[in-house]
Amino acid sequence: MRQMCDCKTWPRSVGLGYIECLQGEKGPVADAKFQEVTKLSREAGVWVVPTMALWETLRGTADLATLLAFPELKYMPPQQIQQWKSAQENLLKNPNFKPDVARNVITNRMRLLKALHEGGVKVLLGSDAPQRFSVPGFSIHREMKRMADAGMKPYDILRSGTYNVGLYLKEKDDFGTIEVGKRADLILLEANPLENISNIARRSGVMVRGRWLPEREIQSRLDQITASHR
Numbered sequence: 001m002r003q004m005c006d007c008k009t010w011p012r013s014v015g016l017g018y019i020e021c022l023q024g025e026k027g028p029v030a031d032a033k034f035q036e037v038t039k040l041s042r043e044a045g046v047w048v049v050p051t052m053a054l055w056e057t058l059r060g061t062a063d064l065a066t067l068l069a070f071p072e073l074k075y076m077p078p079q080q081i082q083q084w085k086s087a088q089e090n091l092l093k094n095p096n097f098k099p100d101v102a103r104n105v106i107t108n109r110m111r112l113l114k115a116l117h118e119g120g121v122k123v124l125l126g127s128d129a130p131q132r133f134s135v136p137g138f139s140i141h142r143e144m145k146r147m148a149d150a151g152m153k154p155y156d157i158l159r160s161g162t163y164n165v166g167l168y169l170k171e172k173d174d175f176g177t178i179e180v181g182k183r184a185d186l187i188l189l190e191a192n193p194l195e196n197i198s199n200i201a202r203r204s205g206v207m208v209r210g211r212w213l214p215e216r217e218i219q220s221r222l223d224q225i226t227a228s229h230r
Contacts, residue, residue, distance in 0.1 A: 125161030
């Protein structure tokens with residue numbers, strides 16, 4: 001197991017190859033294997049960007065009708081949505097597509113994220129948008145929900161998108177915490193996200209590099225994007 005899953009040979013920023021290493025396509029993975037790969041990842045200093053919701057789409061376990069009903073699709077060009085729809089339909093019709101294998105992968109990825117997080121492996125929030133049905137600015141909320149479903153607490157999810165990112169990029173930028181001299185990027189919310197991570201979407205406005213944008217201005221800009229696709 002150690003030879004096959006030596007995390008020191010993986011990219012430090014993403015930790016690719018977990019499911020292949022664990023043979024997670026075949027069925028349930030033993031807890032001991034999750035613990036072993038977590039230990040190796042922690043020792044190697046791996047940083048993980050989970051992209052849980054995105055993988056459910058790319059592996060074909062997300063329901064296509066549900067994907068097409070995402071309200072944020074109105075902010076994408078119709079031709080892009082059609083391209084995503086065709087790609088998803090082709091995936092599901094591919095004779096090599098095996099739903100049971102796809103479900104095994106997703107189930108084990110959820111268990112893996114829980115093990116990595118609880119084992120002290122550093123997690124970074126991300127969505128790899130834009131990708132199939134992954135709309136920039138909106139897909140991140142779906143990722144946060146799946147991280148919570150995997151067992152991460154709201155505080156840790158928020159930290160993965162603030163302090164942890166700042167720590168990872170500390171040599172390239174100055175953000176991630178609220179301190180004098182740091183970049184002024186803030187979100188003002190109408191409800192406490194520590195009580196429910198979905199409250200992160202209840203926005204009053206955002207501060208971007210010290211400039212305040214109220215929610216009404218954000219919505220006005222979004223409406224302009226929608227109108228441009230008509």
